[in-house]
Amino acid sequence: MQRAAGPSPAHSANSTQSPNSVYFADSSAPPSPGQPVRGRLWRVLGWLSIALSVVLVGTSLTAYGFWRRLDGQIDRENVDGRLGDDRPEKLNNSLNILLMGSDSRKGENARYGGEAGQRSDTTILLHISPGGESAIGISFPRDSMVQMPPCEKKDGSKIPAQFGMINVAFSNGGPACTWRTIESLTKIHIDHYVEVDFAGFKRVVDALDGVEICVPRRIDDPKAELHLKAGRQVVRGEQALGYVRTRYVLGDGSDLDRIKRQQAFMASVVRKATDKGMLTDPGRTYAFLSAAAKSIKVDDKLTMTEMRKLAGSLRGMSAGKVRFVTVPVQAYPQDKNRVQFAQALAEPLFRAVREDNELPEPAPPAPVAAQNKARPVPPEQVRVGVYNGTGTPGLAQRTADTLTERGFKVVKVGTSKKRFARTQILYGKGAEGQAARMAVALPGHEPRPWKSAKPGYVYLVIGKDGAVLRGLNAAVPKVAGEIRADRDICARN
Incomplete structure (x- = not known):
């Protein structure tokens, strides 16, 4: 595509875009339409923070004193300086929280023995x-072989980039290193992290007065101190702990099978936490939230104010809107005991999460189509230049x-030296139908003819209000084996 007459080239500091930028002069472009309005048993532990959020669904919990008491029970850490400068941009108003389980043997956890130090096999x-x-929890199997970025420890020492099992990131540099690793693998911007330890698991389960599970047969596992009857039952304290830690007496002993069982357990936690009987009992609600608050460590940006905002946004959510999935994986050729991401299946999931936007209000038909009797043409017939x-x-x-992924023919990517308050769809002579199609994909922006545009071409100029494409949140795909929080605990997948 030749540069349209009128705009003059301009250089830009935006190194990710074409250097052949475009300047839309005031005299050429239409006026802006207005101002912008780690022990293996602890993979499950990260899910406890879901309940801390989801339990707030049915109550405003606006009392300042209530929040102050909860806030004082939470341990916080600043990780900003260790996340790097090459982080993915936030593309929407969703909230992404990295959940990690720690196998620390310090304090209350000393009774479980084992090595000192701290690792994590929980990455959700x-x-x-x-x-x-809605909410979706994505589990990353601990045996996944991945490329990890360089990390920095709390003491300032550096850990070079390396290839290995995903849970090594936590051992290398704690929550900040796992945060960097997941962002680099998924290109999803993470807002906060939550870490949960051993003792916290039992505290939360007991505060819920137990959690319902379902086992296919009688279980007697002395090593895990686990003795269960067959069928549906409620477990508390040590029994709940034994259930999530046992490996070989349930399922096929694989890591992926254990993840599925633990997700079912957490689905039961969410279902119990959102039960109306509990939400209408202030005493039970506070006991649960207090137990959860004492059991977690978070980044220092997850403040009391942010938690209250989160509570407000979740007020309409029910267990049926919460689902748990595992990142699609396949065998790792070099080691039968390891797996790697199945990119053809994993990337659509990551992309859907990255681009999960609120569906815009239905936009009226584009005036250009109505006035000129132009019908939207298929995306592959639209030749469009995209400008920042x-x-x-x-x-x-x-x-x-x-x-491009949606079928449009992008012929140029550039930068406008002028800043625009609102996104604009401009078109040249004969491109009415192409502009109408762009307006369908990008509702809320009325196409406008541009006298300097090249005939047959569309120009998308992205303003400060962004470019939210229609229907992106409907693209979050179903994943084989996913578990919804409102399902029957005894149901088979």
Whole structure:
């Protein structure tokens, strides 16, 4: 595509976009339409923080004193300086929380013996959709072989980039290193982390007055101190601990099978935490939240104010809107005891989470289509140039990549020297149908003819209000073996 007459080239600091940028002069472009409005048994522990959030569904919990008491029980750590400068950008208003379980033997956990120090075999990304519409927890198997970025320890020492099992990241540099690793693998921006330890597991389960499980046969496992009858039952304290730690007496003994069982346990935790009987009992609610608060460690940005905002956004969520999945994996060729991500299946899941936006309000039909009797053409017939009209690096290229995935023919990516308050869809002579299709994909932006545009071409200029494509949150795919929190605990997958 040749550069349209009128705009003059301009250089940009946005190194991720084409250097052949475009300047939309005031006299050429239409006026802006207005101002912008680790022990193996602890993989399960991360899910306890889900309940800390989901239990807030049915109550406002706005009393300042209540929140102050809870806030004082939570341990916090600053990790900002160790997350690096190459983090993924936040593309929507969702909330992503990294959940990790620690096998520390310090303090209350000393009774479980084993090595001192701290590791984690729990790596779960909890994604809460914009507005608290739904939540999905994504488990990352501990045996996954991945490329880890360089990390920095709390004492400032450096850990070089390396290839290995995903749970090594926590051993190398704690929560900050696992945070960096998951962001680098998924390109999903993480907002906060929550870490849970041994003793906290029993505290939370007991505060719930037990959690319901279902086992296929009688279990007697002296090593795990686990003795269960067959069928549906409620476990507390040590029995609950034994259930999540046992490996060989249930299932096939594999890591993936244990993840599935532990996700079912956490689904039961969420179901119990959102039970109306509990939510209407202030004493039980506070006891549960207090137990959870004493059991977690979080980043220092997850403040009391942020927690109250989270509580408000989750008020309409029920157990049926919470589901648990495992990252799709396949055998790792070099070691039969390890796995690797099945990228063809994992990437669509990651992309859907990255782009999970609120569905926009239904937009009226584009005036261009109504006035000129132009019908939207198929995306593959739309030749579009995408230009960044903001100061956000890489925005045009990311939008162009998404449009390409949806079938549009992106012919140019550039940067506008002028800043735009609102995103604009401009088109040249004969491109009414192409502009109408773009307006369908990007609702809320009325296409406008541009006298300097090249005939047959569409120009998408991204303003400060962004470019939210229609229907992205509907793309969060179903994953084989996923578990919904409202399912019958005895149901088979």
